[in-house]
Amino acid sequence: MPELVFFSGTMDCGKSTLALQMDHNHSARGRQGLIFTRDDRAGEGVLSSRLGLSTEALEVSDDFDFYGHVVGHLSSGGRADYVIADEAQFFTPGQIDQLARVVDELGIDVFAFGITTDFRTKLFPGSQRLVELADRVEVLQVEALCWCGARATHNARTVGGRMVVEGAQVVIGDVDVHEGEIGYEVLCRRHYRRRATAASSRSGVLSPDVLPVDAR
Numbered sequence: 001m002p003e004l005v006f007f008s009g010t011m012d013c014g015k016s017t018l019a020l021q022m023d024h025n026h027s028a029r030g031r032q033g034l035i036f037t038r039d040d041r042a043g044e045g046v047l048s049s050r051l052g053l054s055t056e057a058l059e060v061s062d063d064f065d066f067y068g069h070v071v072g073h074l075s076s077g078g079r080a081d082y083v084i085a086d087e088a089q090f091f092t093p094g095q096i097d098q099l100a101r102v103v104d105e106l107g108i109d110v111f112a113f114g115i116t117t118d119f120r121t122k123l124f125p126g127s128q129r130l131v132e133l134a135d136r137v138e139v140l141q142v143e144a145l146c147w148c149g150a151r152a153t154h155n156a157r158t159v160g161g162r163m164v165v166e167g168a169q170v171v172i173g174d175v176d177v178h179e180g181e182i183g184y185e186v187l188c189r190r191h192y193r194r195r196a197t198a199a200s201s202r203s204g205v206l207s208p209d210v211l212p213v214d215a216r
């Protein structure tokens with residue numbers, strides 16, 4: 001049975017790498033895939049991994065119709081055995097419904113990859129719809145780690161290494177950015193709640209939002 005699968009995890013846990021590996025494995029067996037992404041850090045029309053691999057992809061915008069595109073592709077004699085969709089958190093909920101329709105009505109596997117929550121721990125609308133509709137949600141096995149060594153579960157946004165909690169939901173960016181720039185850092189929940197990034201923990205500065213410590 002064809003499936004809609006959501007491969008999810010924090011930033012920098014290997015989602016795009018897995019997307020590229022899955023495409024490689026399927027195409028090595030003669031299957032043909034359609035690859036989509038939106039706002040990859042490497043630029044328009046590219047699906048890229050921090051390991052250095054990348055591939056061409058169709059860039060998705062708000063008005064893009066997945067179902068219409070795949071039907072058009074098949075009608076014009078094209079083949080599609082599977083669909084890979086990276087940065088799926090940026091898709092609209094309606095586009096996730098279209099992907100489910102590709103699975104159910106066209107019998108094509110759809111593998112979607114993305115982060116679930118934003119820098120404020122809120123679900124991205126596209127990810128929420130994926131959780132609602134996917135046949136399976138797979139959490140990646142390679143765990144990104146917090147600076148303390150615990151499994152990272154949250155995506156913090158940083159400015160100059162300090163965690164921020166105000167701003168637009170979507171700001172394209174990367175982990176390990178230079179001083180002063182907007183970037184991201186993956187943290188365990190404990191350190192996310194304390195706003196304790198690697199930089200702030202090194203300097204011993206804790207956020208005023210740190211929970212009161214019982215002195216007794």
Ligand SMILES: Nc1ncnc2c1ncn2[C@@H]1O[C@H](COP(=O)(O)OP(=O)(O)O)[C@@H](O)[C@H]1O
Nearest residue numbers: 010011012013014015016017018048049050051
């Ligand atoms: N120099 C490196 N050597 C080995 N692995 C690396 C290196 N740089 C990045 N990685 C691996 O790549 C992962 C990030 O892969 P990527 O597919 O870009 O992540 P995601 O799409 O989830 O943000 C890191 O968690 C790490 O496991």
Ligand SMILES: Cc1cn([C@H]2C[C@H](O)[C@@H](COP(=O)(O)O)O2)c(=O)[nH]c1=O
Nearest residue numbers: 011012115118119155169170171172173
């Ligand atoms: C947490 C968070 C992330 N983003 C952006 C930053 C990156 O461009 C992508 C995630 O890419 P990755 O391949 O998973 O590393 O999402 C954002 O716009 N808003 C956020 O809150």
